[in-house]
Amino acid sequence: MFGRAVTFALVGLEPRRVEVEAHLRSGQQPTFSIVGLADRACQEAKHRVRSGVHSALLPWPDMVITVNLAPAALRKEGTGFDLAIALTLLAASDEVPAKRLAEHACIGELGLDGRIRPVVGTIAAAEGAARAGFSRLLCASDSSREAALAGIEAVGVRHIAEAVGYLRGExxxxxxxxxxxTLPVDTRLPDLADVRGQERGRRALELAAAGSHNLLLAGPPGTGKTMLGRRLPSILPRLTQEEALEVTRIHSVSGTLRPGSGLLTTPPFRAPHHGASAAAVIGGGTVPRPGEVSLAHRGVLLLDELPEFPRSVLEALRQPLEDGVVSVARVGGRALFPARFRLVATAERYLRPGGGGAVRPDPGLVPRSGRGLARGVYA
Ligand SMILES: Nc1ncnc2c1ncn2[C@@H]1O[C@H](COP(=O)(O)OP(=O)(O)OP(=O)(O)O)[C@@H](O)[C@H]1O
Ligand SMILES: [Mg+2]
Known part of the structure; x- marks a missing residue:
């Protein structure tokens, strides 16, 4: 007996089509194996799928089960294949109509109780499905709004039993x-309108916002550099539809999108701590993942206390600052992540160009009557 379903794996931000095939044959000892370069989390799908099917009160085929994830050369990682594996098995054992399953792409993680959980990168997978000609995607109900942004009919299901009922036409x-x-007002970023005085600082932010400039805020401690830097996103325009899709895709793939959220229309703001590794800031990992520079794409990256960041991180910022893109090459694949952000950095003193430590601000730039931050902030 044979079943088949389609799902999508991600290489960086790019969706790749994965065909899930299940073959059932009778044998003396029932077994369940998953082949096709599946990583550990993907291998563990066996336990989740078996428990999930039991929880949905559906019969488990006590046979020799082989599940293949094709193309076998593509590394499969994560838990997003669970739903496709479960439905393929149910199609192979004639529990769901194979023809109807073939009209859908599927993505989602299964719980032991059969519930379907959202997975990272759902919008990217949905875009892949739409491009591959699917008109419907079966996914967790918590991620159906996100998937629908890709222009596909996203059918959100909460439980495997619900998915089976839907495919049977019940x-x-x-x-x-x-x-x-629809972000609640209280979780919005701090507003520049709250700042009293600080005219030079505010003007610097406005110029940076209007001209897409990067900004270095230099001045003595406690003068409000961090406070001002955090407020740059509040005066940036909302994202266009195309930019919003790009930003939402990156945040979906990196898992920073809140469950149930829709399109992100406000420019993102990221402020990594100076202890963050180069891979966390720039992007990387065995399976390439976007870093803070990509999470700040179309928004603001605040590097508070710039001189505290390791040299390796600052050097690695050159490529994204110049090209607006990060390319990560790994054994597990090569990925390009967009990283066009406005950099806001703060420092106590100016940094001498070309290294060599800090120098005092040029006294000619310091307003004589200036107080507080105005004494040290220059665009
Ligand atoms: N014009 C202002 N209006 C309101 N609050 C201000 C103003 N200037 C400074 N502050 C407040 O002063 C405090 C210190 O500001 P902030 O932490 O941004 O300074 P900083 O320049 O980043 O200092 P450090 O170099 O120590 O990090 C904050 O609580 C900030 O809100
Ligand atoms: Mg500060």
Missing amino acids: DDIEPASPEQD
């Missing part, structure tokens, strides 16, 4: 509608 589920993110 229940009808309304596809989710793409919506903009």
Whole structure:
């Protein structure tokens, strides 16, 4: 007996089509194996799928089960294949109609109790499905709004039993509608309108916002450099539809998108600590993941206390600052991550160009009557 379903794996931000095939044959000893370069989390799908199917009160095929994830040369990592594996098995054992399953792409993680959880990169997978000609995607109901942004009919299901009922045609589920993110007002970023005085600092921020400039705020401790830097996103325009999709995709792949959220329409703000590794700031890992520079794409990257950052991190910032993109090459694959951000850095003193430590600010630039921050902030 044979079943098949389609899902999508991610290489960087790029979706790659993965065919899940299940073959069942009778044998003396029932077994369950997953082949096709599946990583550990993906191998563990066996336990989740078996428990999930039991929880949905569906019969488990006590046979020799082989699941293949094709193309076998592509590394499969993560838990997003669970739903496709479970449905392929159920199609192979005639529990769900194979023809109807073939009309859908599937993505989602299974819980032991059969519930379907959202996975990272759902919007990227949904875009892959839409490009591959699928009109419907089965996914966790918590990520259906996100998937719908890709222009596909996203059918959100909470439990494997619900997915089976839907595929059998017993229940009808309304596809989710793409919506903009409705972030509550209190979680919005600090506003420049709250700042009293600080005219030079505010003007520097306005010039940086209007002209897409990077900004170095230099001045003595306690003068409000951090406070001002955090407020740059509040005067940036909202993202265009295309930019918002780009930003939402990056945050979805890196897992920083809140469950149930829609399109991110405000410029992102990231402020990594100076203890962060180069891989965390620039992007990387065995399986390439976006770093802080990409999470700040179309928004603001604040490097507070710039001189405290290790030289390796500062040097690695050159490529994204110049090209607006990070390219990460690994054994596990090569990935390009967009990283076009405005850099805001703060420092106590000016840094001498070309290294060599700090120098005092040029006294000619210091306003004689200046107080507080105005004494040390220059665009
Ligand atoms: N004009 C202002 N209006 C309101 N609060 C201000 C103003 N200037 C400074 N502050 C407050 O002063 C405090 C110190 O500011 P902040 O931490 O931004 O300074 P800093 O220049 O980053 O100092 P450090 O170099 O020590 O990091 C903060 O609580 C900030 O909110
Ligand atoms: Mg500070």
